[in-house]
Amino acid sequence: MKVVVVGAGYVGLVTAACLAESGNRVVGVDNDPARVALLQAGGIPIYEPGLEEMVGRNLSAGRLLFTTSMSLALEDAEVVFIAVGTPPREDGSADLQHVLAVARDIGEHTTGFKVVVNKSTVPVGTAAQVLGVIRERLALRGPTGAQVAVVSNPEFLKEGAAIDDFMRPDRIVVGVEPGVVGERARQVMARLYVPFNRHHDRTVWMDVPSAELTKYASNAMLATRISFMNEVALLADQLGADVDSVRRGMGLDPRIGHGFLYAGTGYGGSCFPKDTRALVHTAGQHGCRMQVVAAVERVNAAQKHTLVDMVLRAFGPDLRGVRLAVWGLAFKPNTNDMREAPSRHIVVELYRLGATLVLHDPVATSEAQAALADDLGIPWSELHRLQWATTPMEALEGAHALLIVTEWKCFHNPDFAAMVERLRYPLVLDGRNLYDPDTLQELGVAYHGIGRRNALGVQALASGGLRAQVGQRRQMGAGVVV
Ligand SMILES: NC(=O)c1ccc[n+]([C@@H]2O[C@H](COP(=O)([O-])OP(=O)(O)OC[C@H]3O[C@@H](n4cnc5c(N)ncnc54)[C@H](O)[C@@H]3O)[C@@H](O)[C@H]2O)c1
The missing domain is CATH 3.40.50.720 (NAD(P)-binding Rossmann-like Domain)
Incomplete structure (x- = not known):
């Protein structure tokens, strides 16, 4: 044909x-x-x-x-x-x-x-x-x-x-x-x-209207599962439960299944955010309220701030002098698509609070640089506190913490000893729940994911406890890069 x-x-x-x-x-x-x-x-x-x-x-x-x-x-x-x-x-x-x-x-x-x-x-x-x-x-x-x-x-x-x-x-x-x-x-x-x-x-x-609606209903359902698990993860944090265990326990029920039950930093991309909004809008035009989908959007908007909140809990509200490594910018692995990527909210907020960020993504380099420059309204070449690392390990050099935003395969099993060696303070804030909290604890790494953490991670996030580390370095003239 x-x-x-x-x-x-x-x-x-x-x-x-x-x-x-x-x-x-x-x-x-x-x-x-x-x-x-x-x-x-x-x-x-x-x-x-x-x-x-x-x-x-x-x-x-x-x-x-x-x-x-x-x-x-x-x-x-x-x-x-x-x-x-x-x-x-x-x-x-x-x-x-x-x-x-x-x-x-x-x-x-x-x-x-x-x-x-x-x-x-x-x-x-x-x-x-x-x-x-x-x-x-x-x-x-x-x-x-x-x-x-x-x-x-x-x-x-x-x-x-x-x-x-x-x-x-x-x-x-x-x-x-x-x-x-x-x-x-x-x-x-x-x-x-x-x-x-x-x-x-x-x-x-x-019929045609049913086919058109099937697409929006499908995306809204998938987005609902994600926001639902993100809320369960927040509760798990408060209760001392581990959201990944909960996910596995739930997913084995064939009525529930495993897909789209991962807690994280919120969904992004070119489909879920715009399609859920469009569905709510269409419903409004016809006198219907998609209350579940509207709530899904609200939960997702809040979820994009979760990693930023963790950084603020660890370092206090003034992030000047804080150097953060970020792994993953694309809205999900295996794409260079930066449309509505959660990384954009996270990087922009942390930058505006004074942090220096060293970014790495295996594929989305030019797309991420263009998107972030656009969001901040400043050319990439003038964003001196946004630096680009060509390898994940290079990004860690002298950083106070690592933030994981996109779950690229190459981040799943890093050399943890090399990671600890490079980080100034071994704090891993994992927006994609890639690692086992206990393994990292054994290596002395403070780990906090979304609804899963180790005791060192909880301690590190308590009352801006790491601010002192940054201050100390400054006073000692230890070459904090800002
Ligand atoms: N990206 C996804 O994962 C995905 C999945 C399912 C459905 N969709 C839907 O598919 C549609 C396309 O999405 P996409 O991500 O491929 O978009 P895209 O932005 O990647 O591509 C759109 C292309 O259309 C071209 N274009 C725009 N106006 C044109 C015109 N008048 N004549 C000829 N070309 C024109 C643009 O130059 C661009 O190359 C959207 O409605 C999206 O919601 C996307």
Whole structure:
């Protein structure tokens, strides 16, 4: 089949590459000429494991190409995916300007019969809006014989595991309109997804509004599990319980399962924060209150301050002279995506309180530097108290504490002895609960995670006890780096 995918970002590029990999002729369209030039030259603009190889393989085989021209791309295509961004507006609603711009573009250039697929995450009613915009543009062109069906096919891939998620999906949700045109679209979509349904049919057919809502409800449920565990973790801290033991005890219940029960520094990324807000907004527009989801958001906003609170408990409110190592900036491992990453709140708050921060992320260097400079409104080159370390161990040199913000695999099993040697005070504040508190206690490391800690960690966080260490060093002229 000939397929067009509009938007060459995380979702569009993965969709284009995976559909080409399964034998289709795919044209990727993006309105960013630099992005298209990079893709045409065999590079990729994002970090996603395995994607560069897959794009390269399909470019060489001639099944995949990229262009900025919608009119060229649409020639004899059967299916057109819309996979452009739907960022949040100030009021929490989804900004549909990119989706509707693509709809206009399709309306201006389409011929014959096309199935237009909304893959972007969009509020209920958007498919109808897209169809309306396309028809408006078609009407301006006069008789063309062009016909369009709009279907909803939300995407459930996870950044960092996107190719596997697309190639071996748990489910494929497709919403089609009733009637003859909708049935024709259903047959086209069924044919397109045959390679992904070989073992058993994973497609869940439904009406369009239900498909649109399924995406938001799914993300809201996952976010709910995270915020729920974050609240359990705060309680565990007060009760002297260990949230990781609680998680394992809960997860073995098949009605609960293990997924998304990890306490941490809060969820971020390009989906959960904006999609939960958009769901609450949509509900409000229809006179409904999504009270659970609204609470999930509030808990998450507070959770992003947890590591900062720990630093303040350990060092007091004035962080001048305090040097902190930070491991992990991307919103989760295996991506360079910094959209709504909790690290941004943590680093910005600590910086504003006077701390010096030495940052390390295995992949998201330039994205993190750009995001932090933007948040602080100061060019990266002038942020002298934000320093970049090229290795995790280098970041620890002379730091008063280590903060773990993203659970990259390479942080899971570090050389703890080397860690202790480099840290000025061996305090590990673990926003991802990577380590065993007892093992670290045996090594003399004060450890405090989210709902798990050792006695040294509790002691270190008691009443700004470590401030004296920083002061002492200053008086002794011990070369505190500020
Ligand atoms: N990132 C994820 O993990 C994920 C997962 C599931 C669903 N989604 C949803 O998928 C959609 C896309 O997300 P993303 O993360 O891939 O976004 P992205 O920002 O990475 O990519 C969007 C791309 O669209 C291009 N674009 C914008 N307007 C265009 C236009 N008029 N014509 C052509 N190209 C245009 C941009 O240049 C960019 O390359 C969003 O609605 C998002 O909520 C994302």
